[in-house]
Amino acid sequence: MKILFGSILVLTLLFSGYVVMKLVRSDTGANTVETNADNVHIVDGVQMVDLRAKVGFSPRVSTVKAGIPTTLRVDTNGTFDCSSSLRIPSMKIAENLPATGETEIVLGTLSVGVIDGTCSMGMYPFQLNVVN
Numbered sequence: 327m328k329i330l331f332g333s334i335l336v337l338t339l340l341f342s343g344y345v346v347m348k349l350v351r352s353d354t355g356a357n358t359v360e361t362n363a364d365n366v367h368i369v370d371g372v373q374m375v376d377l378r379a380k381v382g383f384s385p386r387v388s389t390v391k392a393g394i395p396t397t398l399r400v401d402t403n404g405t406f407d408c409s410s411s412l413r414i415p416s417m418k419i420a421e422n423l424p425a426t427g428e429t430e431i432v433l434g435t436l437s438v439g440v441i442d443g444t445c446s447m448g449m450y451p452f453q454l455n456v457v458n
Contacts, residue, residue: 365388371394383409383443392436394435395435398432400428402427402429403426405426409445410422414433414441414443416442440454441454
């Protein structure tokens with residue numbers, strides 16, 4: 327009887343911890359998909375896409391225009407996780423980012439489509455939707 331009660335208590339504590347962690351993560355936005363938080367600007371004819379890299383990339387989805395020279399500007403601030411290493415396989419881009427700073431990655435003139443990027447481990451994806 328004591329073993330059954332102990333097992334139920336342990337399972338209840340584990341489940342409660344899981345629920346609390348889910349609530350904390352959703353409050354910090356870790357489970358949300360942030361899209362186009364005004365992170366795309368045209369400066370001197372170049373489309374600048376601003377991303378933050380720390381425990382993933384934010385915003386996760388950005389919409390950019392085709393036919394315009396495009397640069398990805400990635401901001402890191404105390405980034406020590408795998409999002410400090412950015413990959414865009416379709417463009418053969420692999421960039422190790424500094425722990426703190428800003429890195430510009432020239433993407434060139436993009437065609438209509440979807441460009442998928444990720445961290446070095448594939449855990450933190452981001453996407454550029456290229457439209458007319």
